Amino acid sequence: MKSITIKGSERESVGKKSTKALRNAGMVPCVVYGGDKPLHFSAHELAFRELVYTAAAHTVEVDLGHGKLKAIMQDIQFHPVTDKIMHIDFYQLFDDKEVTMNIPVRLKGNSPGERDGGRLLFRKRKLAIKAFPDKLPDFFDVDISKLKIGENITVESLLNEDFTILHPDSTIVVQVKMARTAVLTEDEEGEEGEEGADEETAQE
Numbered sequence: 001m002k003s004i005t006i007k008g009s010e011r012e013s014v015g016k017k018s019t020k021a022l023r024n025a026g027m028v029p030c031v032v033y034g035g036d037k038p039l040h041f042s043a044h045e046l047a048f049r050e051l052v053y054t055a056a057a058h059t060v061e062v063d064l065g066h067g068k069l070k071a072i073m074q075d076i077q078f079h080p081v082t083d084k085i086m087h088i089d090f091y092q093l094f095d096d097k098e099v100t101m102n103i104p105v106r107l108k109g110n111s112p113g114e115r116d117g118g119r120l121l122f123r124k125r126k127l128a129i130k131a132f133p134d135k136l137p138d139f140f141d142v143d144i145s146k147l148k149i150g151e152n153i154t155v156e157s158l159l160n161e162d163f164t165i166l167h168p169d170s171t172i173v174v175q176v177k178m179a180r181t182a183v184l185t186e187d188e189e190g191e192e193g194e195e196g197a198d199e200e201t202a203q204e
Contacts, residue, residue, distance in 0.1 A: 001136040003059045003070070004051050008043030010064050028085045032062060032071050034092035039069075045085050052076065052085065055104050057138060060090060069093075070133065072101055093133045100166065102126040103137055105173060109145030113176030118149040124173045127155070131163030142173060149176050 011018070011029065019029050022042050032039040041064055051058055051073060060071045071090035079086050093099055104126050114120040127140055140158055147153065152175035155167050 001057065001059050001133075001138050003061050005061045005063055006043050006047050006051070007063045007065075008041045008047070010066075011040040011042055014040050023084075023086070028088060030088045030090060032069065032090040032092050033074070034071070034094075035069075039092075048085060048088065057101065057103050057136070059093065059133065059136065062090065072099060095133060098130050098132055099136075100128060100130050101136060102128050103140055105140045105142055107174060108141050108143045111144040111147040111176055113147050113149040113151065116149060117179050118176040119179040120144075120147075121175050121177060122173075123175065124155075124167070124171065127158070127173070128166040129163045130166060135162040137163070140173075144174060147174070147176050149178055151176060 008030070011022075014029075022029055026045055027042045028045050028048060029040070029042050032041070041062065051060060060073065062069050062071055070093040072093060073088060074091045075089040077086040077088075078084065091099065105122075105124060107122065111118070111120055129136075142153055142158070144153065152172045154169065154173060155165050155171040156169040158173070159165060159169070
């Protein structure tokens with residue numbers, strides 16, 4: 001998984017006044033959990049652009065000048081009006097400890113079911129997994145080039161020995177449902193015709 005370096009400064013004071021002053025100066029207060037004790041630091045809001053405003057998942061290398069540590073973003077808070085970043089929580093990574101992380105899903109190819117007028121439903125845009133840091137994937141690439149109307153792709157097809165997916169195997173990631181404008185095969189047309197005839201008979 002790709003890593004982004006965040007250069008910042010350790011915070012000596014974590015009170016409300018100092019936090020407000022940091023935000024007024026364009027800085028973002030942050031905390032790294034998972035170590036011996038929480039580590040408070042701040043960095044300029046522009047430093048988080050590639051980490052926050054992207055669909056990709058990244059690990060982070062926090063550089064505070066006197067040492068570096070690896071982490072992942074756990075939580076982020078935005079201002080309700082301006083959408084500016086207010087606070088970020090990170091979780092420190094250790095090579096010998098598994099970590100839980102949400103990994104984005106990418107669809108590859110074009111679904112023949114969608115081309116035939118079906119409705120493509122992207123149910124899971126991210127999947128939670130548990131893995132050691134060096135086994136974290138950048139994406140789940142899901143091939144939909146053979147996905148027809150009425151078919152789906154589940155978590156079961158994405159299982160891998162490198163990590164544990166924290167969703168039931170039957171969880172639907174993407175599917176194609178019938179739409180009114182869908183092109184039907186001859187068999188499907190026949191079935192629909194029979195259903196329509198039954199409905200007409202029932203109405204009579």
